[in-house]
Amino acid sequence: WNYLQDIDTPENRDFIGKWRKFTGAKKPVVNDAMEATFLGFRLWCEAVNAAETPNANDVLAALSGRAVNGLTGFTVRVDPSNHHLHKPVLIGRIDGKRIVPISVSK
Numbered sequence: 001w002n003y004l005q006d007i008d009t010p011e012n013r014d015f016i017g018k019w020r021k022f023t024g025a026k027k028p029v030v031n032d033a034m035e036a037t038f039l040g041f042r043l044w045c046e047a048v049n050a051a052e053t054p055n056a057n058d059v060l061a062a063l064s065g066r067a068v069n070g071l072t073g074f075t076v077r078v079d080p081s082n083h084h085l086h087k088p089v090l091i092g093r094i095d096g097k098r099i100v101p102i103s104v105s106k
Helices: 010-023 032-051 056-063
Strands: 067-069 075-078 089-095 098-105
Touching: 010 032, 032 056, 032 067
Parallel strands: none
Antiparallel strands: 067 075, 089 098
């Protein structure tokens, strides 16, 4: 995955805390798709602000090469040539009831 809920970073603790408050769940589940949505929305907002318009062509141009900090503590970047998102790959192992990160590939 590109995200593991048990990654211990200030950004991730803050995100999970806000999700816990929103859902009312003591142990909310946060997954890779949620983090991807969070990153996509942040990137879009920053591109709209940089473009100073919500016009799709201008926003697309402003997205090129844009980077934001992810919940895992890594910076993710939109590739300027193909618009793919560069993110680390995380490998974990199940340790009781947690998934413990054991490897990160940038």
